Amino acid sequence: MGINPIEYRAWKGVRSAQDSRLYVIAKSVFKHRIRSIGVIALLGLGFLLIHAFQLIFTVMVPHESLDAQTMYDYMGSGGAFAIFAILLAAVVTSDLIADDLANSSFVLYFSRAIKVKDYLAGKTVAALSIMSLLCLIPPLGVAIASMATQTGSDYWGSAEIMGRTVVAGALATVFFVPYGLMISSFTKRKSYAAVGTFMSFFVMTIVAEIFAEFDDAWRIISPAESITFSFSWIFGVEMPSYVNGWALLCFIVALVAIPAVVVYLRVRRQVVGK
Amino acid sequence: MDLDTALTGIVAIARHSFKKLIFSRKAVITLLITVFVAAVMGYAGSQDVDPLPDGTDMLDTLILFFFMPVMAMIYGASLIRDEIDDKSITHVATAPLDRSFSYLGYYISLALAVVVSMIIVNTAGFFAFFAQNDLGSEAMEVYLEFTVLVTVGAFVYSALFLAVGVMLKKPVFFGLVYAFIWEGFIGSLPGAIQKVSVKYYLRSVGSDWVDYGRMSGFDEALGPLASGLVLVGLLVFFVMFGAYLFRETELA
Amino acid sequence: MNTPADARTSVMEAQALSKWYGEVIGLNNFSLDIRHGITGIVGPNGAGKSTLFKLALGLIKPSTGTISVLGQKPWKNPGIHSSIGFCPDYESLPSDSTGREYLSLVGGLHAMKGAALSGRIAEVSRLVEMDRALDRKIGGYSKGMKQRMKIAGALLHDPEILILDEPLSGTDPLVRRDIIDLVKRLNKENGHDVVVSSHVLFEIERLTHDVVLIYKGRAVATGDISEIRDLIDKHPHNIVIEGEGIGGLAKAILDEGFTVSVSFNEGRTGITVQVSRPDDFFSRLPELMERSGGSVTKMYSLDDNLEAIFRYLVGR
Numbered sequence: 001m002g003i004n005p006i007e008y009r010a011w012k013g014v015r016s017a018q019d020s021r022l023y024v025i026a027k028s029v030f031k032h033r034i035r036s037i038g039v040i041a042l043l044g045l046g047f048l049l050i051h052a053f054q055l056i057f058t059v060m061v062p063h064e065s066l067d068a069q070t071m072y073d074y075m076g077s078g079g080a081f082a083i084f085a086i087l088l089a090a091v092v093t094s095d096l097i098a099d100d101l102a103n104s105s106f107v108l109y110f111s112r113a114i115k116v117k118d119y120l121a122g123k124t125v126a127a128l129s130i131m132s133l134l135c136l137i138p139p140l141g142v143a144i145a146s147m148a149t150q151t152g153s154d155y156w157g158s159a160e161i162m163g164r165t166v167v168a169g170a171l172a173t174v175f176f177v178p179y180g181l182m183i184s185s186f187t188k189r190k191s192y193a194a195v196g197t198f199m200s201f202f203v204m205t206i207v208a209e210i211f212a213e214f215d216d217a218w219r220i221i222s223p224a225e226s227i228t229f230s231f232s233w234i235f236g237v238e239m240p241s242y243v244n245g246w247a248l249l250c251f252i253v254a255l256v257a258i259p260a261v262v263v264y265l266r267v268r269r270q271v272v273g274k
Numbered sequence: 275m276d277l278d279t280a281l282t283g284i285v286a287i288a289r290h291s292f293k294k295l296i297f298s299r300k301a302v303i304t305l306l307i308t309v310f311v312a313a314v315m316g317y318a319g320s321q322d323v324d325p326l327p328d329g330t331d332m333l334d335t336l337i338l339f340f341f342m343p344v345m346a347m348i349y350g351a352s353l354i355r356d357e358i359d360d361k362s363i364t365h366v367a368t369a370p371l372d373r374s375f376s377y378l379g380y381y382i383s384l385a386l387a388v389v390v391s392m393i394i395v396n397t398a399g400f401f402a403f404f405a406q407n408d409l410g411s412e413a414m415e416v417y418l419e420f421t422v423l424v425t426v427g428a429f430v431y432s433a434l435f436l437a438v439g440v441m442l443k444k445p446v447f448f449g450l451v452y453a454f455i456w457e458g459f460i461g462s463l464p465g466a467i468q469k470v471s472v473k474y475y476l477r478s479v480g481s482d483w484v485d486y487g488r489m490s491g492f493d494e495a496l497g498p499l500a501s502g503l504v505l506v507g508l509l510v511f512f513v514m515f516g517a518y519l520f521r522e523t524e525l526a
Numbered sequence: 527m528n529t530p531a532d533a534r535t536s537v538m539e540a541q542a543l544s545k546w547y548g549e550v551i552g553l554n555n556f557s558l559d560i561r562h563g564i565t566g567i568v569g570p571n572g573a574g575k576s577t578l579f580k581l582a583l584g585l586i587k588p589s590t591g592t593i594s595v596l597g598q599k600p601w602k603n604p605g606i607h608s609s610i611g612f613c614p615d616y617e618s619l620p621s622d623s624t625g626r627e628y629l630s631l632v633g634g635l636h637a638m639k640g641a642a643l644s645g646r647i648a649e650v651s652r653l654v655e656m657d658r659a660l661d662r663k664i665g666g667y668s669k670g671m672k673q674r675m676k677i678a679g680a681l682l683h684d685p686e687i688l689i690l691d692e693p694l695s696g697t698d699p700l701v702r703r704d705i706i707d708l709v710k711r712l713n714k715e716n717g718h719d720v721v722v723s724s725h726v727l728f729e730i731e732r733l734t735h736d737v738v739l740i741y742k743g744r745a746v747a748t749g750d751i752s753e754i755r756d757l758i759d760k761h762p763h764n765i766v767i768e769g770e771g772i773g774g775l776a777k778a779i780l781d782e783g784f785t786v787s788v789s790f791n792e793g794r795t796g797i798t799v800q801v802s803r804p805d806d807f808f809s810r811l812p813e814l815m816e817r818s819g820g821s822v823t824k825m826y827s828l829d830d831n832l833e834a835i836f837r838y839l840v841g842r
Contacts (some may be wrong), residue, residue: 279637282634282637282638282639283634283635283636283637284629285634286630286633286634286635287631287634287635290620290623290627290631290634294620294622298622360617360618361614361616361617361618362619362620364585364612364618365618365628365631365632365679366615366635367583367584367585367633368585368607368610368612369604369606369607369632369635370605370606370607370608370635370636370637370638371604371607371635372604373604393594401687402841492602511689524585524586524587525580525585525586526547526580526585526586
């Protein structure tokens with residue numbers, strides 16, 4: 001082929017605002033992850049084992065209003081809710097940064113007008129969206145179904161409990177994602193990231209069990225137990241006496257904030273260079 | 275193929291893989307686990323405990339039946355699988371060495387690496403606990419007994435997870451389910467079902483040696499000789515099975 | 527030096543060889559016979575070159591048909607690897623090892639040890655000009671350095687036959703020239719047989735005249751490269767011409783004996799001409815333009831590439 005005139009034409013469309021670019025990333029990641037067999041299986045199993053029974057029970061059994069203890073028993077006790085949330089977070093977050101590290105997609109992202117915070121925000125929004133399908137939307141659905149089928153007239157009271165349910169669901173949605181993203185940023189292999197996330201939570205649980213033989217207050221370092229204690233505070237149910245509220249708050253904030261900072265610094269380092 | 279050629283090849287692979295395991299980034303995991311176990315057992319040792327039974331229980335629960343299979347899984351499940359995935363297996367696959375011998379080289383390096391790592395962890399945990407309590411001859415006896423158990427367990431679990439790494443494309447997920455759920459849960463159930471776990475046979479051997487803690491009171495134990503033979507049999511089976519699979523695997 | 531008897535012996539032979547991966551066909555009823563010397567395997571990406579080499583090395587087994595290297599079947603025959611040196615096209619070097627450690631491993635796998643191995647490592651690394659970088663981590667090597675290291679690994683045990691899968695891919699012109707010179711020296715001075723693959727015909731041209739053209743899993747042509755070059759010139763060419771007064775030019779071209787067809791493009795701003803003798807067409811074109819009064823603003827050939835050759839050969 002000879003040398004031909006370039007037929008490239010300039011694009012004269014309107015560019016979207018900087019802030020909205022994270023939604024492009026979020027949408028792409030969401031669409032990709034929601035098709036994953038692991039995610040679908042966990043969502044399906046989680047819904048069947050945790051939410052479906054509660055939904056049916058709520059609708060069938062007559063009740064005066066939406067009750068805080070009932071919602072706490074459904075979301076908090078038994079630990080199954082927390083275990084599924086941990087598993088889902090491990091699976092959803094495992095490849096979000098690991099895959100980009102493995103195939104050097106940072107070049108693709110950051111050779112465009114995208115900042116590190118946009119990139120991370122996009123990934124996080126996608127992960128939170130999927131987590132909410134297990135942790136927030138089904139409990140909200142149960143709360144709405146309960147309100148819709150209640151026999152009493154105290155709808156304001158029920159609405160308040162629904163609000164607490166939203167807070168509890170939002171906490172469960174957010175709690176495990178930053179840690180999973182942090183582990184994902186440490187490795188190029190998503191399987192290692194998933195295993196690492198799950199294992200670290202499991203090890204924390206084992207340590208909590210061992211240390212609890214000497215002092216029950218150590219139970220707060222188990223992620224599953226700490227979120228359960230948080231639910232009891234949110235729903236106004238009596239918390240065990242050995243739980244120090246401030247220590248619990250510090251632990252929760254640390255488990256969310258520190259990984260978020262670490263992952264930001266790691267991605268920035270990757271993009272900007274050492 | 276003569277014996278000298280085969281041995282030279284096996285040693286070359288074993289040396290290279292051992293260095294890769296011990297001096298790679300995965301060694302950070304060994305370090306973290308060591309520090310972690312020392313911290314946990316150190317804290318436990320500082321509490322009001324009955325040293326020999328409680329210390330033995332902690333070695334049993336934390337090291338022998340939790341971190342050892344996990345360590346073997348982390349190192350073993352990905353040793354050959356990673357090389358197949360990134361195609362660095364090419365130089366092994368194109369060597370004039372039967373793949374079964376190559377596999378043996380990988381196994382030797384893996385087993386040694388896991389043994390070394392677990393002895394470090396076991397030693398750190400033991401001294402963190404017992405140094406605060408009772409470091410007499412009985413405690414040292416417990417240390418030696420657990421060192422042997424950890425060594426035996428490392429050889430068997432390494433054989434298992436190396437074979438799994440050749441068999442499956444995503445061996446880490448299987449390893450996770452096996453190490454946490456199968457060994458952790460099934461291996462602890464009463465009755466005959468626990469006999470389908472490596473943990474049961476290790477515990478049976480241990481129950482004859484160790485005089486303290488839950489392990490000494492393991493009343494569903496098979497005899498130590500029979501358990502030992504089963505463990506050896508499992509090791510041989512997993513190594514041979516893995517070698518056969520590796521020989522038959524297409525490395526596209 | 528090859529004797530006439532050696533010249534008749536096959537280095538690599540395949541008969542009705544097929545390999546498929548599920549529904550994807552890697553090789554399809556493929557036959558070839560490679561003799562001593564340097565032989566080029568040429569084909570576009572996805573043609574089956576790497577599949578052929580993996581079968582030749584016993585990394586994968588044939589679905590049907592046979593393949594033999596130096597008279598032996600490669601699958602589950604590790605002994606044959608002592609006679610083959612392989613340089614793959616993919617990244618296969620352990621990035622955490624130094625070059626020396628990598629070569630020590632390869633040597634150990636070939637039962638080389640001690641001072642003999644150390645000496646051989648020094649010799650081979652000098653040959654590929656990697657002696658100074660031998661103690662650096664492979665992860666820090668450039669692409670050209672990694673190619674050289676792979677070649678060093680292939681040469682270490684002094685094999686009879688070298689199989690080089692796209693050894694020039696991704697290298698700069700200087701490295702490319704060095705590798706080409708090295709391969710030719712290995713054959714001429716040391717008597718190594720070489721089978722080298724590429725998707726770039728002119729690269730192979732610089733190495734050898736004996737080529738096998740492979741396309742979509744089939745061997746479409748074998749022989750001297752000059753015969754392939756003739757095919758490029760002889761096969762019908764499609765040429766696009768755009769400009770002013772194209773109608774008159776089209777009529778003039780249509781009257782010529784080498785013209786197979788002329789068609790107008792959309793908008794009638796140009797024509798696509800199919801000619802049987804492109805050399806004659808190009809030499810006549812200026813006169814035809816002058817006679818017709820047309821002027822040309824753009825002209826290009828759709829077929830002056832290997833892909834077009836393959837399509838033509840397969841369609842014959």
